[in-house]
Amino acid sequence: MVKKRKLSGADIFFESLKREKVEYIFGYPGGATIKIYEKLYDVDYLKHILVRHEQGAAHAADGYARVTGKVGVVLVTSGPGATNTVTGIANAYMDSVPIVVFTGQVPSNLIGNDAFQEADIVGITRPITKHNFLVRDVKELAATIKKAFFIASTGRPGPVLVDLPKDVINDECVFEYPEDIDIRGYKPTYKGHQKQIKKAAEMIRNAKRPLLYVGGGVVMADAAKELTKFAKKNNLPVTSTLLGLGAFPATEPNFIGMLGMHGTYYANQAVNNCDVLVALGARFDDRVTGSVDTFAKEAYKIHVDIDPTAIDKNVMIDLPIVGDVKRVLSELLKELSDKPKEKKWWKQIEQWKKECPLEYKRPDDQLRTQYVIERISEKTKGNAIIVSDVGQHQMWIAQYYKFIKPRSHVSSGGLGTMGFSIPAAVGAAFGVKDRPVVSINGDGGFQMNMQELITAVANKLPIKFFIMNNCFLGMVRQWQELFHDKKYSFTDLCDSNPIFTKIGKALGIESFSTYKPEEVDGLLDKAFAINDRPVLIEFKVAKEDLVFPMVPAGSSISNMIVKRLNPKRMI
Numbered sequence: 001m002v003k004k005r006k007l008s009g010a011d012i013f014f015e016s017l018k019r020e021k022v023e024y025i026f027g028y029p030g031g032a033t034i035k036i037y038e039k040l041y042d043v044d045y046l047k048h049i050l051v052r053h054e055q056g057a058a059h060a061a062d063g064y065a066r067v068t069g070k071v072g073v074v075l076v077t078s079g080p081g082a083t084n085t086v087t088g089i090a091n092a093y094m095d096s097v098p099i100v101v102f103t104g105q106v107p108s109n110l111i112g113n114d115a116f117q118e119a120d121i122v123g124i125t126r127p128i129t130k131h132n133f134l135v136r137d138v139k140e141l142a143a144t145i146k147k148a149f150f151i152a153s154t155g156r157p158g159p160v161l162v163d164l165p166k167d168v169i170n171d172e173c174v175f176e177y178p179e180d181i182d183i184r185g186y187k188p189t190y191k192g193h194q195k196q197i198k199k200a201a202e203m204i205r206n207a208k209r210p211l212l213y214v215g216g217g218v219v220m221a222d223a224a225k226e227l228t229k230f231a232k233k234n235n236l237p238v239t240s241t242l243l244g245l246g247a248f249p250a251t252e253p254n255f256i257g258m259l260g261m262h263g264t265y266y267a268n269q270a271v272n273n274c275d276v277l278v279a280l281g282a283r284f285d286d287r288v289t290g291s292v293d294t295f296a297k298e299a300y301k302i303h304v305d306i307d308p309t310a311i312d313k314n315v316m317i318d319l320p321i322v323g324d325v326k327r328v329l330s331e332l333l334k335e336l337s338d339k340p341k342e343k344k345w346w347k348q349i350e351q352w353k354k355e356c357p358l359e360y361k362r363p364d365d366q367l368r369t370q371y372v373i374e375r376i377s378e379k380t381k382g383n384a385i386i387v388s389d390v391g392q393h394q395m396w397i398a399q400y401y402k403f404i405k406p407r408s409h410v411s412s413g414g415l416g417t418m419g420f421s422i423p424a425a426v427g428a429a430f431g432v433k434d435r436p437v438v439s440i441n442g443d444g445g446f447q448m449n450m451q452e453l454i455t456a457v458a459n460k461l462p463i464k465f466f467i468m469n470n471c472f473l474g475m476v477r478q479w480q481e482l483f484h485d486k487k488y489s490f491t492d493l494c495d496s497n498p499i500f501t502k503i504g505k506a507l508g509i510e511s512f513s514t515y516k517p518e519e520v521d522g523l524l525d526k527a528f529a530i531n532d533r534p535v536l537i538e539f540k541v542a543k544e545d546l547v548f549p550m551v552p553a554g555s556s557i558s559n560m561i562v563k564r565l566n567p568k569r570m571i
């Protein structure tokens with residue numbers, strides 16, 4: 001009998017990633033992972049991308065996963081390397097993004113001793129991972145990696161962390177990668193209950209004021225095609241959450257925009273008045289529902305979700321269907337594909353649209369973010385991957401960029417992480433090479449992870465980095481103006497902002513700046529013509545603009561503020 005050769009933990013690590021078809025690792029080396037990096041030196045079947053901060057690695061893996069549908073992979077060292085990924089892991093957890101984070105750990109015999117660069121990362125990340133592992137024996141390593149990828153990418157996706165003590169990486173054993181995986185107690189349900197699906201079809205057929213409420217789950221499940229067919233064949237209005245944008249083309253007449261805190265007036269009115277609400281891969285987040293007591297009060301509520309714990313979590317559901325939204329929509333389509341247009345309902349929606357359309361004034365003298373977004377939308381025709389940061393500009397992207405394809409909108413929805421866009425755009429640019437990647441930032445958030453511009457330069461990524469510089473932490477300033485007595489406490493960045501174009505130039509990025517509306521088109525054309533390196537544009541926009549409509553936090557969505565109370569201040 002031929003004796004099988006033993007491999008080190010570090011070799012097993014790479015052999016396992018090879019079998020998972022990993023293309024990229026976003027990482028940063030250190031003492032605890034030095035052996036893995038030693039092996040990496042000779043590995044040619046995957047590429048390691050050196051970020052400049054481990055938070056950037058986690059967001060890059062997240063951005064890569066969102067645009068490709070594949071699992072994003074992170075590799076960092078123990079202690080500070082591991083703790084630096086925490087925000088990125090929490091971000092991926094809140095938005096159900098599949099990433100696997102490998103962390104180095106001190107040798108097993110030192111765990112618990114406050115050893116140099118020791119952090120209990122398994123304990124720290126327990127509430128923000130779908131699952132996490134501390135590998136105790138090299139013999140468990142391959143099976144643990146297999147499980148990690150399986151758990152991250154199946155059911156409701158999410159981040160999984162694998163902690164690798166230094167001795168496990170050095171130890172040897174015979175390598176065998178398991179073909180199949182069976183995890184007790186983890187069996188996601190993909191097929192929806194047939195009776196429930198039939199009942200749902202019946203309810204939608206009889207509805208006089210139906211509404212589809214689409215969440216990020218539809219994008220993650222690659223169910224956009226099925227959704228589009230179902231909505232169009234049955235003449236159903238579609239509203240979307242922030243993360244659902246792109247699941248249904250914004251250019252279709254059925255689309256009535258985003259719902260919730262900064263949703264359109266007409267989408268929120270439709271929610272308030274519908275008689276059957278069908279939530280698809282959505283989780284009734286508080287930014288969507290406002291006060292749950294008054295949310296869609298009159299509606300019979302159907303909820304399709306792969307995660308049974310999402311059902312009845314925030315809002316009581318009349319008809320739950322636990323299953324993969326892609327499969328459930330295909331089944332629903334078989335049951336119902338010819339519902340005539342509910343003319344009275346559509347007329348009402350059109351009326352609301354006329355009463356309060358999504359609009360802003362276009363003054364000649366001041367640049368407004370809404371205008372810049374509209375021009376980006378017009379120029380890219382929905383073909384770009386838009387990676388947003390967090391704040392007012394994020395909401396204007398949701399309102400004014402016309403997303404027509406899924407996996408085109410990358411945004412930190414659940415956690416609302418400033419500093420997300422630059423690294424997430426780096427990951428997205430590795431994932432998708434034939435479409436422009438646009439990173440849109442506020443001046444505040446831009447400064448939170450701008451070290452990753454260096455990663456973009458080092459890898460010649462043709463990302464368009466745009467800064468909407470309003471000299472304020474705009475979204476917080478908006479709340480201060482509307483609800484906190486105009487006390488602009490620590491939100492004014494006017495005197496302390498750096499010169500953004502100088503930062504860009506110092507890093508080797510061609511950088512431009514403008515405050516003139518008439519220069520926007522020319523600069524965008526210039527940026528979109530560059531395909532072999534990053535480019536940066538600072539748009540100096542109006543300082544005290546406000547995002548409308550707005551439902552005050554926790555309020556009923558019928559209490560929407562649709563415009564400035566003092567119209568003279570409308571810029």
Ligand SMILES: Cc1ncc(C[n+]2csc(CCOP(=O)(O)OP(=O)(O)O)c2C)c(N)n1
Binds near residue numbers: 443468
């Ligand atoms: C890491 C982090 N810290 C703080 C916040 C709170 N916060 C939400 S929006 C916002 C202001 C963002 O300002 P800016 O990046 O300039 O974008 P703008 O709102 O002006 O478009 C802040 C501070 C956050 N979301 N994330």
